[in-house]
Amino acid sequence: MKIYLELKMITNKMINTNNLLRILSLFITFVCTTAVIAQEKSKDTITVYKKKVLESTEVDLLMSYYTQDGDNAAVTGGIGTEELTDLTPTIVVSIPLNDDDVLTIDASVSAYTSASSSNVNPFDGEGVADPFVASSGASQEDVLTTLATSYSHSSDDRNDIWSVNAAIASEYDYFSIGFGGGYTKLFNEKNTEISVKGNVFLDTWNAIYPSELRDQPSFIPFEDESRNSYSLGLGFSQILSEKLQGSLALDIIHQEGLLSTPFQRVQFADVTDFNIPGQPFVYGDDIERLPETRFKIAAGGRLHYYINEIFVIRTFYRYYTDNWGINSHTASIEVPVKITDQFTIYPSYRYYQQTAADYFAPFNEHLSTQKFYTSDYDLSDFDAHQYGFGISYTDILTKFHIWKFRFKSVDLRFNQYERSTGLTASIVSGGLSFVVE
Numbered sequence: 272m273k274i275y276l277e278l279k280m281i282t283n284k285m286i287n288t289n290n291l292l293r294i295l296s297l298f299i300t301f302v303c304t305t306a307v308i309a310q311e312k313s314k315d316t317i318t319v320y321k322k323k324v325l326e327s328t329e330v331d332l333l334m335s336y337y338t339q340d341g342d343n344a345a346v347t348g349g350i351g352t353e354e355l356t357d358l359t360p361t362i363v364v365s366i367p368l369n370d371d372d373v374l375t376i377d378a379s380v381s382a383y384t385s386a387s388s389s390n391v392n393p394f395d396g397e398g399v400a401d402p403f404v405a406s407s408g409a410s411q412e413d414v415l416t417t418l419a420t421s422y423s424h425s426s427d428d429r430n431d432i433w434s435v436n437a438a439i440a441s442e443y444d445y446f447s448i449g450f451g452g453g454y455t456k457l458f459n460e461k462n463t464e465i466s467v468k469g470n471v472f473l474d475t476w477n478a479i480y481p482s483e484l485r486d487q488p489s490f491i492p493f494e495d496e497s498r499n500s501y502s503l504g505l506g507f508s509q510i511l512s513e514k515l516q517g518s519l520a521l522d523i524i525h526q527e528g529l530l531s532t533p534f535q536r537v538q539f540a541d542v543t544d545f546n547i548p549g550q551p552f553v554y555g556d557d558i559e560r561l562p563e564t565r566f567k568i569a570a571g572g573r574l575h576y577y578i579n580e581i582f583v584i585r586t587f588y589r590y591y592t593d594n595w596g597i598n599s600h601t602a603s604i605e606v607p608v609k610i611t612d613q614f615t616i617y618p619s620y621r622y623y624q625q626t627a628a629d630y631f632a633p634f635n636e637h638l639s640t641q642k643f644y645t646s647d648y649d650l651s652d653f654d655a656h657q658y659g660f661g662i663s664y665t666d667i668l669t670k671f672h673i674w675k676f677r678f679k680s681v682d683l684r685f686n687q688y689e690r691s692t693g694l695t696a697s698i699v700s701g702g703l704s705f706v707v708e
Contacts, residue, residue, distance in 0.1 A: 324367065324370065327708070328364065328366050329679070329705065329707070330706075331362070332705075334360050335361075336698065337355075337356065337696065337697070338696065338698075339354070339355050339697075340354045341354075341692065342403070343692055343693065344402065345387070345532065345535040345536075346535055348402075348536040349634035355384070355385045359379055363375065364376045375420065376420050377417075377419040379417045380415070380416050382414045384412040388413070389405045390402060390405065392406065392482035402551070402553075414442070416441050416442075419436065419437070419449075429461075431454075431456055431457075434453045434454075434468075435451070436451050437450045438450070443477070445476055446475045449471060449472040450471055451470030463508070464508040465505075465508075467504070470500075470502045472502075474497065475496060478529075479533060480492065480558060484557070492533075502522060502524045502525075503522070504521070515576050517573065517574050517575075519570075520589075521569070521570050522570075524569075531560055531645075536556075537555060537557050537637055538553060538555060538556050538635045538637070540635050540636050541640075553635075559644065564594075567591065572587075573587050583606070583607045584606055585605040585606070588602050595650070596626065596629035597627070598625065599625035599626070601621070601622070605617055605659075614662065617684065619657075619658075621657040622656060623655045623657070624655075625653065625654075627652035631646070631651050631652075654691050656688075659686040660684070663680060664680060664681050673705070675707055676708075677705060677706045678703075679705055679706050681701070683699075684699070684701070
């Protein structure tokens, strides 16, 4: 009996042990299966819930007011008022189409009044025709309307970005369409970036000539009023350290067609000046004549240095050259100063210097025997200084609402421009940014 009981106890222990092993085996299998399923779900989650390129629709409302004055108007042959004012409201809407794609629409209307362009026909207003006094004719003011759109697609790992763009612009004597595309590649854990972009612009002039030349038998109008521009841009950006980032850019542009401005006058030194007695306005001997091709190259770089949480230094340099004889240097520095978490100020300075184009000469210094000539001081030898100051406010938590728009930031800037030729200009610009719920 004792032996029987011992055998039964041993048998029960074996049964319990087997059950325990079976249960343990099932538990291990369950844990492994769960881990595999969890990993698969985790992979699916990463794919489905990847961070969007743009979380919500964003709207930027921009406005700029520009004013200038000077005494070297190209419309009147290099002398005369350069007074001009321009007001440009702009709206930019960025729309996320899905996690990877963004559509951006940019629309602007530039409304300007120009004392110089009003002198295309200085005799259509009241009073004495004077290059330093604006005519009251219809050409004194105009509106330039521009509509541009772009589409970008980012890869799942956000290391590849493709984009395409298109634009149209229209003015009373000018129409343009443009299109292009680009590609950006990020690598080295997104510390390095290279990019390439290309654009084509097809422009058409509705040539308007100075009033006194239109009916002259000897005057030769332009036969082809089209202008085509082709550009290629290459970029390279590198994070050099925790505090230093640098970038390089190269832009190549080729233009062909009507590169002269049809209503800009030229007076010849070897031709007797003509003007109506009692009026200081000198008739033009011809219009600006420039080559039908132009090749431009611009190469530059940026260095941004993070000093601390308050100060950042942003520097820029660019060298430009073209086959018209212009060489230029641009250098600028901006030092954003973070006053608080929300407020930042932006003092800045920009210096520019260029040589004159081969075809430039001041008022009444060209010869009629020359093939190309212009008295546009934008193509002259000069240097310029620009002083700027800006302030921005960022609503970090976007608490402020206007209907379905959550306020994001506001930016206001002022720049003063002074050119060695005597031209001065001021521009005030600002913007409001919103996120659409």
